[in-house]
Amino acid sequence: MLDKSKPNSAVNVPNDLDAFWMPFTANRAFKRAPKMIAGAKDMHYFTTDGRKIIDAAAGMWCSNAGHGRPQISAAIAAQAEALDFSPPFQFGQPKAFELASRIADLAPEGLDHVFFCNSGSEAADTALKIAMAWQQIRGQGGRTRFIGRERGYHGVGFGGTAVGGIGNNRKMFGTLLNGVDHLPATYDRDKQAFSKGEPEYGAHFADALEGLVNLHGANTIAAVIVEPMAGSTGVLPPPKGYLQKLREITRKHGILLIFDEVITGFGRLGHSFAAERYGVTPDMITFAKGVTNGAVPMGGVIASSEIHDAFMSGPDYAIELFHGYTYSAHPLACAAGLATLDLYRDEKLFENAKALEPVFADAVMSLKSEPNVVDIRTLGLTAGIDLAPMADGPGKRGFEAMNSAFHDHDLMLRIAGDTLALTPPLILNADQIGEIVDKVGRVIRAIA
Numbered sequence: 001m002l003d004k005s006k007p008n009s010a011v012n013v014p015n016d017l018d019a020f021w022m023p024f025t026a027n028r029a030f031k032r033a034p035k036m037i038a039g040a041k042d043m044h045y046f047t048t049d050g051r052k053i054i055d056a057a058a059g060m061w062c063s064n065a066g067h068g069r070p071q072i073s074a075a076i077a078a079q080a081e082a083l084d085f086s087p088p089f090q091f092g093q094p095k096a097f098e099l100a101s102r103i104a105d106l107a108p109e110g111l112d113h114v115f116f117c118n119s120g121s122e123a124a125d126t127a128l129k130i131a132m133a134w135q136q137i138r139g140q141g142g143r144t145r146f147i148g149r150e151r152g153y154h155g156v157g158f159g160g161t162a163v164g165g166i167g168n169n170r171k172m173f174g175t176l177l178n179g180v181d182h183l184p185a186t187y188d189r190d191k192q193a194f195s196k197g198e199p200e201y202g203a204h205f206a207d208a209l210e211g212l213v214n215l216h217g218a219n220t221i222a223a224v225i226v227e228p229m230a231g232s233t234g235v236l237p238p239p240k241g242y243l244q245k246l247r248e249i250t251r252k253h254g255i256l257l258i259f260d261e262v263i264t265g266f267g268r269l270g271h272s273f274a275a276e277r278y279g280v281t282p283d284m285i286t287f288a289k290g291v292t293n294g295a296v297p298m299g300g301v302i303a304s305s306e307i308h309d310a311f312m313s314g315p316d317y318a319i320e321l322f323h324g325y326t327y328s329a330h331p332l333a334c335a336a337g338l339a340t341l342d343l344y345r346d347e348k349l350f351e352n353a354k355a356l357e358p359v360f361a362d363a364v365m366s367l368k369s370e371p372n373v374v375d376i377r378t379l380g381l382t383a384g385i386d387l388a389p390m391a392d393g394p395g396k397r398g399f400e401a402m403n404s405a406f407h408d409h410d411l412m413l414r415i416a417g418d419t420l421a422l423t424p425p426l427i428l429n430a431d432q433i434g435e436i437v438d439k440v441g442r443v444i445r446a447i448a
């Protein structure tokens with residue numbers, strides 16, 4: 001417990017780990033053996049005890065241009081000097097408009113309008129609200145249901161949690177949002193194990209949407225939201241043809257399709273957005289993470305002109321959408337975003353991800369015969385490696401792998417239960433792929 005009788009105890013006791021209740025963390029285990037990070041540069045983190053750790057996670061799928069990029073930090077510093085904050089409601093600042101245009105340029109044809117928020121969670125909730133409001137505006141106010149997907153992740157707001165499909169994230173939070181149903185996950189290990197890229201099997205999982213339409217009636221459903229590649233659940237690439245089918249069925253029934261591209265946006269799959277990779281244009285795309293390289297919080301929704309324009313009616317002094325955040329299009333985030341998009345373009349990082357995809361896939365698949373490996377999936381510069389759970393509890397082997405990687409092998413990776421997720425920065429080269437895979441192999445053997 002903190003000793004609050006002393007003035008400024010938190011300052012006087014900087015190594016007390018008690019006060020910070022860490023998010024999505026095993027707090028007690030962390031505080032017994034902290035994984036503490038003090039600095040970062042390019043492909044590496046530096047620990048407080050001076051070790052150099054290779055980052056196989058791009059932080060949390062966000063630092064696609066690697067760490068400590070001076071172009072980004074200089075842009076943030078200059079912006080803080082010039083304009084630290086201005087209100088985004090009823091006032092504007094130039095970089096917000098510039099960044100929105102740059103993002104719209106990267107998005108598929110027809111997705112032309114960007115609504116800013118501060119995280120992927122806010123982006124998901126914003127997209128759901130826009131969907132419901134749009135249905136009302138076009139005279140379909142009965143369309144209030146949302147369809148998510150089992151194993152989906154759309155952040156931690158009540159809306160995103162409701163459409164999300166990860167049991168642990170939902171089960172303590174009551175009934176969440178009403179009127180939500182879920183498609184089945186797209187994974188079948190027996191039929192898909194050790195697939196590189198999009199599995200051949202599984203397009204038919206999209207047909208379950210017809211079943212939900214029959215169950216609830218199309219005229220009650222506002223939108224379907226899916227990640228093109230489910231990331232946080234442990235990397236589930238979409239089966240070939242699956243997203244195309246979802247698009248056909250949603251269009252047929254007047255249901256909006258939202259792609260949550262918080263992970264897949266900004267180059268992870270070798271394209272600006274997964275929508276481009278698959279040639280499937282949704283009605284809205286949510287983004288966050290990579291838009292600022294993780295340097296300043298930012299998220300947003302890219303909406304089609306059809307959706308946006310429907311709101312632009314009524315008297316022109318009236319607010320069209322009663323939604324927004326104090327920090328929507330924050331000047332520091334916009335400056336970071338513009339500098340980040342410059343780096344992605346100038347260093348051709350999305351192209352690098354695309355070129356390295358087969359090299360990465362082959363390298364990660366070489367771990368197939370390591371102990372306890374029961375499946376490996378790869379897509380873009382992303383891989384999920386499923387390990388068999390330990391007898392004494394699901395998630396323990398993954399947890400031990402993450403700790404062993406950090407403490408004993410100078411490697412940062414992410415876990416989802418017993419799945420190891422590799423999502424390195426897109427500045428990666430072939431040698432670093434080799435180093436990461438070699439270290440992952442050693443970790444897997446160390447915890448066997």
Ligand SMILES: Cc1ncc(COP(=O)(O)O)c(C=O)c1O
Pocket residue numbers: 118119120121122124153154155156227231232260261262263288289299
């Ligand atoms: C697909 C997806 N949506 C939403 C989120 C939530 O983003 P945030 O943590 O910025 O709220 C995440 C985070 O990993 C995500 O992967």
